[in-house]
Every structure is written in structure tokens, then in C-alpha cells.
Amino acid sequence: MEEPVGGRRRPRLVSSLALGQRAWEVTLEWERGLLSWRDPQPRRRGGNCFVPASEIIAVEETDKKCTSGKWEKMAKPHAFTVYYVKRAQKHRWRCREVTFWCIDEQLCNQWIQALKELLELQKSRPKQLLVYINPYGGKRQGKRIYEQKVAPLFSLASISTDVVITEHANHAKDNLFEVNVYKYDGIVCVGGDGMFSEVMHGLIGRIQKDSGIDQNNPKAPLVQNNIRIGIIPAGSTDCICYATVGVADPVTSALHIILGDSQPLDVSSIHHNNAFLKYTVSLLGYGFYGDILKDSEKKRWMGTIRYDFSGFKTFLSHHYYEGTVSFLPAKPTLGSPRDKNRCRTGCYICSHSKQQLEEQQNYGSEHNEDEEEDWKVIKGKFLAINAVNMSCACPRSPKGLSPAAHLADGSIDLIIVRKCSRFSFLRYLVRHTNQDDQFDFTFVEVYRVKKFQFTSKHLEDNDSDVKDIGKRHFSQFCSDHPTCCCTLSNSIWNCDGETLDSLAVEVRVHCQLIKLFARGIEENSNDEAIYC
Numbered sequence: 418m419e420e421p422v423g424g425r426r427r428p429r430l431v432s433s434l435a436l437g438q439r440a441w442e443v444t445l446e447w448e449r450g451l452l453s454w455r456d457p458q459p460r461r462r463g464g465n466c467f468v469p470a471s472e473i474i475a476v477e478e479t480d481k482k483c484t485s486g487k488w489e490k491m492a493k494p495h496a497f498t499v500y501y502v503k504r505a506q507k508h509r510w511r512c513r514e515v516t517f518w519c520i521d522e523q524l525c526n527q528w529i530q531a532l533k534e535l536l537e538l539q540k541s542r543p544k545q546l547l548v549y550i551n552p553y554g555g556k557r558q559g560k561r562i563y564e565q566k567v568a569p570l571f572s573l574a575s576i577s578t579d580v581v582i583t584e585h586a587n588h589a590k591d592n593l594f595e596v597n598v599y600k601y602d603g604i605v606c607v608g609g610d611g612m613f614s615e616v617m618h619g620l621i622g623r624i625q626k627d628s629g630i631d632q633n634n635p636k637a638p639l640v641q642n643n644i645r646i647g648i649i650p651a652g653s654t655d656c657i658c659y660a661t662v663g664v665a666d667p668v669t670s671a672l673h674i675i676l677g678d679s680q681p682l683d684v685s686s687i688h689h690n691n692a693f694l695k696y697t698v699s700l701l702g703y704g705f706y707g708d709i710l711k712d713s714e715k716k717r718w719m720g721t722i723r724y725d726f727s728g729f730k731t732f733l734s735h736h737y738y739e740g741t742v743s744f745l746p747a748k749p750t751l752g753s754p755r756d757k758n759r760c761r762t763g764c765y766i767c768s769h770s771k772q773q774l775e776e777q778q779n780y781g782s783e784h785n786e787d788e789e790e791d792w793k794v795i796k797g798k799f800l801a802i803n804a805v806n807m808s809c810a811c812p813r814s815p816k817g818l819s820p821a822a823h824l825a826d827g828s829i830d831l832i833i834v835r836k837c838s839r840f841s842f843l844r845y846l847v848r849h850t851n852q853d854d855q856f857d858f859t860f861v862e863v864y865r866v867k868k869f870q871f872t873s874k875h876l877e878d879n880d881s882d883v884k885d886i887g888k889r890h891f892s893q894f895c896s897d898h899p900t901c902c903c904t905l906s907n908s909i910w911n912c913d914g915e916t917l918d919s920l921a922v923e924v925r926v927h928c929q930l931i932k933l934f935a936r937g938i939e940e941n942s943n944d945e946a947i948y949c
């Protein structure tokens with residue numbers, strides 16, 4: 418039965434269709450973009466289901482061969498299946514399907530047609546994607562994960578893909594300078610944070626090159642682009658995926674890509690002496706996390722547990738490093754890393770930053786804050802200096818290094834852990850895994866900043882040539898004395914899981930430079946009223 422209601426542009430479609438052994442009242446509301454089905458006998462539990470069009474993955478005429486033997490086929494020979502997003506535990510999404518049956522072929526086709534037209538209106542969904550798979554990331558499962566869990570969903574959603582399985586490090590990055598990136602709606606990387614970093618460098622670099630922007634100029638206004646990046650987690654930490662989606666799960670990420678989600682992300686650029694070094698979006702860490710990375714790179718053969726092993730070893734070695742950190746604080750309107758304001762889907766702090774960014778772009782370039790505002794300087798002995806652009810939540814620490822950091826506010830949270838006892842440092846680390854405040858220690862400071870610089874004491878004391886010789890000498894010295902906590906050695910910078918070639922860095926955040934196929938972490942996503 419079809420019932421035009423309201424006489425507006427498009428009538429509401431209401432039919433009695435069979436689902437399971439019963440007839441259900443199925444409604445498609447064009448104005449609200451909502452598909453619902455209601456059990457006309459509401460005594461039964463779970464009698465009402467709603468799926469917004471924005472969460473429908475695909476609609477297909479049901480292949481009757483696959484369902485032979487069911488009573489539906491005999492009584493109601495025509496059917497269509499709707500595939501939609503079902504929210505499961507802990508921010509996981511799954512693809513669920515529901516098949517409706519009817520006697521009238523024309524009615525069945527009308528439903529398929531209407532649902533397909535509704536899907537056509539979802540303009541932000543990608544149609545063509547470029548996929549890079551790192552077959553060696555994490556547990557070396559990238560190719561299998563993509564082929565078994567992701568590709569079937571992309572094909573269900575009629576997304577066409579060009580797939581590149583990388584053959585060496587930097588393959589994806591270099592390739593992004595060669596291909597016609599503009600023909601794609603998005604780039605997907607299958608791997609860990611390192612693989613994401615590679616794709617991000619390729620994409621940002623390519624866009625700047627095409628726009629005539631010199632990345633070596635630390636003051637250059639970088640050009641944003643609308644080609645979104647999707648992450649299918651298949652790495653060792655997968656913090657960028659976890660902190661932007663709420664879980665590191667390939668199917669969930671594939672569904673966010675299919676629905677065409679868009680999450681802007683801050684990117685920090687790292688320079689030294691007017692030379693571009695790298696971009697970072699998650700952790701830029703010196704000291705503890707730099708040392709873990711240095712040690713763990715030698716243990717890649719161990720797989721993902723290399724980080725725990727190197728973490729334990731680095732914890733025991735308890736090295737501290739001397740240097741100077743200077744930073745430019747962010748405006749107080751951006752909140753503080755110690756407030757309880759978490760960045761969640763639709764975050765108002767990030768939306769406000771977006772508005773400001775648009776105003777700046779419309780009314781001329783950013784004014785020079787360096788000259789107007791006060792830089793703060795901290796000299797000392799540090800166990801760790803961590804700059805994070807996002808919470809860095811990951812399975813090891815579900816709240817992350819800075820639980821209140823924002824994905825797209827145009828600021829970095831700078832965490833400084835001064836020299837302290839092993840026991841105090843352990844207490845600090847343990848608080849990453851429980852509800853206690855990890856910043857509530859006298860030896861931990863945290864600031865929300867726009868820019869910062871770091872120089873190791875060795876660089877301050879020596880000129881750069883002497884430094885390089887000294888660095889090698891001191892590193893040798895310390896690896897010969899693994900139990901000493903001497904300050905003579907340098908650490909390295911861990912930049913999203915990759916090493917940096919410089920000890921001294923000048924870092925600046927670029928508000929919302931890139932976009933991901935994500936929507937941030939949904940608040941109470943299990944309680945919403947969509948599911949059945």
C-alpha cells in the first residue's frame with residue numbers, strides 16, 4: 418500500500434511488507450530521510466526500528482536463489498535488502514541487513530528505486546578511492562584485513578577502488594606525487610600510524626607543490642585540501658584511528674568511510690633552521706617515547722609487543738635529558754588540557770576554531786602573533802617532552818596522553834615531565850590507564866600551545882658540527898653504560914612513530930589542515946535511539 422502524505426515534493430512511502438514471519442508497516446519519510454519499520458502488534462518487544470538514510474549502506478534487490486526454501490519465497494516472491502549501520506559495544510559499528518518481502522513486483526521495485534534515490538542524495542559519500550596497503554605493518558595482516566573485511570563492504574556500497582600494495586617504505590608517499598590525486602574522493606591507508614603519516618606527507622606535500630607553496634618556509638600558509646584520508650587500522654598502536662573514531666576496528670573504519678564522514682584534523686609542521694622536517698598529528702615525543710621508538714625499531718621482528726618490551730626497558734634505563742623548551746600559549750578560549758572537556762563528535766571548541774579559521778581566510782592572512790604575544794621558556798632536566806595534537810588514546814591507554822586534547826582546535830598540548838624518581842614516573846605512567854589525573858604531579862606540567870621550540874643542551878653548548886660528533890660519542894658512551902641515567906646522551910624525537918633527523922625543532926600547528934573519514938568519538942553512542 419502506498420500512501421502519499423502531505424502533498425509535498427515527495428510523498429511518504431508506507432507499505433505493509435513481510436519481515437520474518439510477520440507483516441510490518443514500513444515507512445520511508447523523504448523529508449526526514451528516515452526509514453522505519455513498525456510491528457503492528459506492539460505487544461512484542463523491539464517492535465520499532467529507525468534507520469536514518471545517512472546510515473544506510475546499500476539497498477539491493479534480494480537474490481532469490483540465496484533464499485530458496487524460505488516461506489517468504491513461496492508466499493511473497495519479491496524482496497529487497499537494506500544494509501545499514503548497527504552500533505555495537507565500545508564505538509564499534511557493524512553492517513546489518515534487513516530483508517523485506519512482498520507479493521507485488523512493482524511495489525518492490527518502487528521501494529528499491531526510492532531508497533536508491535535517497536542514497537543518491539547523500540552527497541558526501543565517496544565514489545572513488547585510492548587505497549594503500551602496508552603488508553608489513555602491525556601483525557602483517559593488512560592485506561588480509563583489507564581483502565576480507567573492507568573490500569566486500571566497499572563493493573556493496575558501489576565504491577570503486579584503485580589498490581596499491583606497498584613494496585617499500587615511502588612507496589605510498591612517492592606515489593602520491595605521481596598519480597592524479599584529484600580524481601579520487603579520498604585516500605585510504607591500511608596500516609598503522611606510520612603508514613598514515615606517510616600518506617599524509619604525500620598528500621599535504623603534493624597539494625603544496627601544486628599550489629606553489631614552499632614547505633621549507635616555516636611561516637608559509639599551507640593549503641588545505643578536501644581529499645579525505647581514511648584509516649583502516651592494521652598497525653601496532655593505531656592511535657590516530659582510535660582517537661578519531663573511538664576504536665581501532667577495520668569494519669568500523671570502513672563504514673565511516675562509506676558513509677562519507679568528515680573530521681577536520683590539526684597538523685603540526687616541524688622545521689629546523691628553515692628546513693622542513695616532518696608533519697605530526699599524534700605524538701611528537703622526546704625522551705621516553707623517543708627512546709622507546711629507537712629501541713623498538715631494532716625489534717620489528719617481535720611485532721606489536723616490541724613497544725611493551727622497549728617500554729619496559731626504557732622505563733628501567735630512566736634517562737633524563739637537558740634542554741630548553743619555549744612555547745607560545747594558545748588563547749584561553751581554547752580551554753585547558755586540565756579541564757574535563759573532552760573532544761567529542763560535534764565538539765563546540767573545534768567548531769568555534771573552524772569559524773575563526775574561516776574568518777581569517779576571508780579577511781586576510783593571520784597576523785603575526787610571535788611579535789605580539791609572550792613566549793614562555795622552560796629550562797631543565799626532562800624525562801619526557803610530549804607534544805600531542807590529539808588525545809593519543811589507544812588500546813594501551815583509552816584516555817590517552819592528554820585526554821582533553823582536541824582534534825581540530827588549532828592547538829597542541831605540550832606535556833613536560835621533569836626528572837623524578839623511577840617510582841614517581843611509574844605512578845605517572847599508570848595514571849594513563851586509570852581514571853586518575855595524570856597531570857596532578859609536581860614534576861608534570863601541561864600547556865595548550867600554538868607553537869613551541871626545543872633545543873637540547875648539547876646544541877646550546879656546542880656548534881652543530883661539534884654536536885654531531887658529540888652525539889655519536891655520547892650515544893656510544895651511554896649504550897656502554899645502560900644502567901646510568903647520565904645526561905650526556907641525547908634522545909631522539911618520535912614523530913607519529915617515525916624518527917626525526919634533528920634534535921632541535923620548531924613546531925607550529927596548522928588548524929584543520931586535513932580531513933579524515935571519521936566523525937570524532939561519539940558520546941554514549943550505544944544509547945541513541947536508532948537501533949533495533
Ligand SMILES: CCCCCCCCCCCCC/C=C/[C@@H](O)[C@H](COP(=O)(O)O)NC(=O)CCCCCCCCCCCCCCC
Nearest residue numbers: 609610611652653654655656700724728732814846913914
Ligand atoms: C604501567 C603501564 C603504563 C602504560 C602507559 C601507557 C601509555 C601509552 C600511551 C601511548 C601513546 C601512544 C601515542 C602514539 C604513538 C604512535 O603514533 C606511535 C606509532 O604507532 P604505529 O606503530 O601504529 O605506527 N607509537 C609509538 O610511538 C609507540 C608508543 C609506545 C607506547 C608503549 C608504552 C608502553 C610503556 C610501558 C611501560 C612499562 C613500565 C613497566 C614498569 C613495571
Ligand SMILES: Nc1ncnc2c1ncn2[C@@H]1O[C@H](COP(=O)(O)OP(=O)(O)O)[C@@H](O)[C@H]1O
Nearest residue numbers: 554555583584585586608609610611612652653
Ligand atoms: N612495503 C613496505 N615495506 C617496508 N616498510 C613499509 C612498507 N610500506 C610501508 N612501510 C613503512 O612501514 C612503517 C610502519 O608502518 P605502519 O603501518 O605504521 O606499521 P606499525 O604500526 O607496525 O609501525 C612506515 O614507516 C611505512 O612507511
Ligand SMILES: [Ca+2]
Nearest residue numbers: 683806823828
Ligand atoms: Ca589539537
